[in-house]
Amino acid sequence: MLIGGLLIFLSLCVTFSARPTEDAGNRKKFEKGWPNPLAKTIDKPQTWKELPTEGLKDKKGKSVALPILLGMGWVVLVGCFGALLMGRNVFAFLPGGILLALLGCLAYFLASQRVINDLNLEYPLWALLVGLIIGNTVGEMNWLKPALVGEYFIKTGLVVFGAEVLFSRLLELGLPGLLTSWVVTPVVLITSYCFGVYFLKISSKSLCMVVSADMSVCGVSAAIATAAACKAKKEELSLAIGLSLFFTVIMMVAMPWFIQQVGMDPIVGGAWLGGTIDATGAVVAAGEALGKQGGEVAATVKMIQNSMIGLIAFAVAVYWAGWIDRSESKQNISLGYEVWRRFPKFIIGFFSASLVCSLLFTQGAEHSLWVDGATLGFTSRLRGWLFCVGFICMGIQTNFRELAPIFSSGRPLILYVVGQILNLILSLAMAALTFGWLFRK
Amino acid sequence: MKYAKSSIIALAFQPMTKLLLWSLALCIIWLIILPQAQRLTFIARHIDLMSQGNVNPAAMYYTELEKLPLRTPAVEQALVLWP
Numbered sequence: 463m464l465i466g467g468l469l470i471f472l473s474l475c476v477t478f479s480a481r482p483t484e485d486a487g488n489r490k491k492f493e494k495g496w497p498n499p500l501a502k503t504i505d506k507p508q509t510w511k512e513l514p515t516e517g518l519k520d521k522k523g524k525s526v527a528l529p530i531l532l533g534m535g536w537v538v539l540v541g542c543f544g545a546l547l548m549g550r551n552v553f554a555f556l557p558g559g560i561l562l563a564l565l566g567c568l569a570y571f572l573a574s575q576r577v578i579n580d581l582n583l584e585y586p587l588w589a590l591l592v593g594l595i596i597g598n599t600v601g602e603m604n605w606l607k608p609a610l611v612g613e614y615f616i617k618t619g620l621v622v623f624g625a626e627v628l629f630s631r632l633l634e635l636g637l638p639g640l641l642t643s644w645v646v647t648p649v650v651l652i653t654s655y656c657f658g659v660y661f662l663k664i665s666s667k668s669l670c671m672v673v674s675a676d677m678s679v680c681g682v683s684a685a686i687a688t689a690a691a692c693k694a695k696k697e698e699l700s701l702a703i704g705l706s707l708f709f710t711v712i713m714m715v716a717m718p719w720f721i722q723q724v725g726m727d728p729i730v731g732g733a734w735l736g737g738t739i740d741a742t743g744a745v746v747a748a749g750e751a752l753g754k755q756g757g758e759v760a761a762t763v764k765m766i767q768n769s770m771i772g773l774i775a776f777a778v779a780v781y782w783a784g785w786i787d788r789s790e791s792k793q794n795i796s797l798g799y800e801v802w803r804r805f806p807k808f809i810i811g812f813f814s815a816s817l818v819c820s821l822l823f824t825q826g827a828e829h830s831l832w833v834d835g836a837t838l839g840f841t842s843r844l845r846g847w848l849f850c851v852g853f854i855c856m857g858i859q860t861n862f863r864e865l866a867p868i869f870s871s872g873r874p875l876i877l878y879v880v881g882q883i884l885n886l887i888l889s890l891a892m893a894a895l896t897f898g899w900l901f902r903k
Numbered sequence: 904m905k906y907a908k909s910s911i912i913a914l915a916f917q918p919m920t921k922l923l924l925w926s927l928a929l930c931i932i933w934l935i936i937l938p939q940a941q942r943l944t945f946i947a948r949h950i951d952l953m954s955q956g957n958v959n960p961a962a963m964y965y966t967e968l969e970k971l972p973l974r975t976p977a978v979e980q981a982l983v984l985w986p
Binding site: 586638751 | 922
């Protein structure tokens with residue numbers, strides 16, 4: 463929590479120190495916020511078609527090899543600080559940390575291949591694959607073990623991620639956007655969770671929660687946040703991500719086709735896409751087929767859903783600490799104390815980062831560009847690297863045998879499919895009601 | 904012959920050999936199969952559409968998009984945002 467907070471603070475300070483002297487509040491001039499000098503110290507491999515070396519150059523043909531190398535350096539640095547704070551030997555962490563950073567880079571290269579990238583098969587999947595290959599071939603080598611702190615990387619990544627979760631974005635599409643996100647998403651999340659626990663009788667409640675959250679909110683990022691909030695097993699998170707990415711590819715292709723075939727209004731169709739397809743990139747990709755207005759509505763509705771992650775992760779953490787975990791222990795302690803004792807503290811960091819940056823964002827045009835510069839230029843990229851390395855650790859340590867009985871029953875798949883069908887029906891009804899009728903000019 | 908066969912099988916189950924075989928499989932898929940696959944008409948069409956629209960389909964969160972999804976006048980003209 464401390465390191466995540468410090469990284470956000472560093473990014474905000476550096477961005478502020480390099481603030482533009484003219485037109486500092488001009489969104490058209492600084493579309494992605496104020497320039498952040500730290501952006502030069504971190505990047506990831508770019509998309510490539512034939513050879514991975516193409517990924518070392520950005521769209522303008524400028525080399526990103528050094529920022530990629532420095533990005534790996536940031537991961538090692540964050541890991542070393544973590545080892546120091548946890549009272550571990552930094553030199554024992556270092557060799558494994560360097561290998562993890564290199565494997566993270568490999569996972570990014572796998573994800574950046576054009577076909578893979580354009581099918582929305584995101585880097586966590588390939589990071590898990592790389593980890594699984596290492597874990598199931600050479601295994602956990604002794605010198606690698608001190609660096610296998612996946613939970614730490616994910617939690618630090620989540621706190622840093624908090625800076626990107628801006629509540630103020632919730633209002634971007636007014637009341638129709640709010641209704642679509644704030645009514646349908648929680649209803650689908652709670653209904654599908656209850657369906658998994660009480661009807662399908664899936665023994666792991668955390669698995670039901672992670673699958674329901676990634677299906678109803680926004681895919682992988684929501685899955686990571688809620689998995690951390692409800693202390694899900696890494697195998698459960700891996701399973702939820704796999705399910706989400708598989709169905710995202712299908713929905714990304716099938717839904718725009720269906721919308722065009724039935725002649726649905728592009729704005730209603732866009733809102734429907736934004737409310738149902740899990741992954742943000744896939745929503746924008748699918749929205750392209752609906753034209754400018756439809757695509758814009760789809761992306762904005764998804765962004766509003768994205769902004770809900772903070773509140774949902776917080777609510778899940780409170781529910782888990784106060785009711786699920788508590789019911790498994792003695793109940794003679796007060797609820798408030800028990801919630802505080804069991805509450806995952808990094809969620810407070812995640813939520814606080816989100817709250818502070820959201821408040822800063824709403825202070826005016828210059829402040830919003832300041833926050834955008836700090837997040838888009840640095841924290842967002844660093845968060846990607848931390849998640850990537852975290853997933854590699856998870857892959858190395860994942861034991862799918864534990865999940866085999868649950869998965870072979872097919873129940874998580876049924877949960878996802880039934881939940882998604884409910885999501886499709888409710889989102890379409892709400893999109894038609896709000897974007898097609900109530901708030902239509 | 905029987906000894907050679909069992910030696911090869913034993914070697915294939917060695918951790919390092921398994922790692923090498925996996926690495927080889929990844930190289931074949933990513934360096935040969937996928938570059939060929941992107942020439943298939945429907946995949947090429949999808950890639951072109953994404954390139955033209957400057958879309959990053961692999962974005963996990965809206966901050967990773969090429970363009971921030973901000974409300975535009977076109978959407979404001981079509982909807983009553985705050986009645």
